[in-house]
Amino acid sequence: MKEFWSRRIVDAVPYVPGEQPKGRTFVKLNTNECPYPPSPKAVEAIAQAAGESLRLYPDPGCLELRRAIAQREGLHPNQVFCGNGSDEVLAFAFQAFFDPDREIVFPQITYSFYPVYTNYFGLTCRQVPMHPDFSTPVEELMGKNGGVVLCNPNAPTGMGVSRDVVEKLLQANPNVVVIVDEAYVDFGGESSVGLIDRYPNLLVIQTASKSRALAGLRVGWAMGNENLIQGLCCVRDSINSYPVDRLAQAGAQAAIQDEEYFAQTCQKVVATRAHTVQRLKEMGYTVLPSQANFLFVSHPDKPAKALLDGLRERGVLVRWWSNPAIENWLRISIGTDEEMDTLLSALKEL
Known part of the structure; x- marks a missing residue:
């Protein structure tokens, strides 16, 4: 129902932000937030x-x-x-x-x-x-x-x-x-x-x-x-x-x-990213070279949507798009070392 909506928005397709879950506690690796507190x-x-x-x-x-x-x-x-x-x-x-x-x-x-x-x-x-x-x-x-x-x-x-x-x-x-x-x-x-x-x-x-x-x-x-x-x-x-x-x-x-706190935070994220890339590749995943606080990941035998759903069942949120060009890829935010260990353990079960 779009009564009273203007012509500008009646057919608009808005942006869909990543899930911000309520209730259940998740390891949240779906919106590229920093895993560490602010300065x-x-x-x-x-x-x-x-x-x-x-x-x-x-x-x-x-x-x-x-x-x-x-x-x-x-x-x-x-x-x-x-x-x-x-x-x-x-x-x-x-x-x-x-x-x-x-x-x-x-x-x-x-x-x-x-x-x-x-x-x-x-x-x-x-x-x-x-x-x-x-x-x-x-x-x-x-x-x-x-x-x-x-x-x-x-x-x-x-x-x-x-x-x-x-x-x-x-x-x-x-x-x-x-x-x-x-x-x-x-x-x-x-x-x-x-x-x-x-x-x-x-x-x-x-x-x-x-x-x-x-x-x-x-x-x-x-x-x-x-x-x-x-x-x-x-x-x-x-x-x-x-x-x-x-x-x-x-x-x-x-x-x-x-500046000191900023640099320390970035260094920790980069170090965790490098460790996670190595572990994912050992598990058979393709990981694109990343300069960001997330990874873009695919597996030759495991559909990304199935991985998305399986991870969610195990309490881990990541991001997936239905776009055919990237539908077999997941974007995984870099969390703390402990959060990434939880992710990797969940992936081993899938």
């Missing part, structure tokens, strides 16, 4: 911000948070935009920089929110088929388009491309915006932030949800030429001038400034 300094900053000042609106421009990000990345605060999670920042960017009569391009197997945004905002896109090994067909994203979106490292494959490849992409698309979604870059990818001052059409988007363990806080940011940042501000202030609340700004700022 204690972030938790303390949130607690300190939870006072009388909550009666006041937050800083709409997130100035102190932008300063912290800019200082870390060697940018000016005017080259940084903050939003309510990187998904919101991506949505603002699709509205700010892409036009309905100019086809945007992105890989066919990538973050599934991109086609949702495309359809919802009345845009058109061309989804480029992957290479047989699931590597990104960067050469097919060069030229004759109205914009490019590249998830690097890619989701759900976990595979990344180098900054040199991104630079070639920018050189081939000088007149359109190239968005590089770096949600997972801190786990082994190569960031393109260093190219911002040379390419005014580059927008790099990152998040506090993964490597800084703040998925529940909802903070993301974009970095780019000041002109692009002003475009994002225009969209924001046409929808909601206060997308990042006081607690989120305080917690994210503290997390970004706690």
Whole structure:
């Protein structure tokens, strides 16, 4: 029943987030959350911000948070935009920089929110088929388009491309915006932030949800030429001038400034990833090379959907898609060593 729905949404196919289970306790390896808690300094900053000042609106421009990000990345605060999670920042960017009569391009197997945004905002896109090994067909994203979106490292494959490849992409698309979604870059990818001052059409988007363990806080940011940042501000202030609340700004700022804790967390995830890859390969699984906090896994004799269901029965959640191109693959988030041991034990039973 869709009575009173607008024409814009009556046929919309929305994004389906990973399951957030209630009731039963699971080993949760389905939504790429950090297996470790946030920085204690972030938790303390949130607690300190939870006072009388909550009666006041937050800083709409997130100035102190932008300063912290800019200082870390060697940018000016005017080259940084903050939003309510990187998904919101991506949505603002699709509205700010892409036009309905100019086809945007992105890989066919990538973050599934991109086609949702495309359809919802009345845009058109061309989804480029992957290479047989699931590597990104960067050469097919060069030229004759109205914009490019590249998830690097890619989701759900976990595979990344180098900054040199991104630079070639920018050189081939000088007149359109190239968005590089770096949600997972801190786990082994190569960031393109260093190219911002040379390419005014580059927008790099990152998040506090993964490597800084703040998925529940909802903070993301974009970095780019000041002109692009002003475009994002225009969209924001046409929808909601206060997308990042006081607690989120305080917690994210503290997390970004706690470089030691951030580095330790990433190192633990990378070490567990390497150990898990080795164990899975010994069990006969194919595992794509990952620069993210998850693995993309398949088995030649065991259907992925059956593995998904069998793992759930054993209290382990992973992610599966019915897309024919990847229907025999599972995306498995990297948990703690203990959680991954539970996963591996469950897989041995299947």
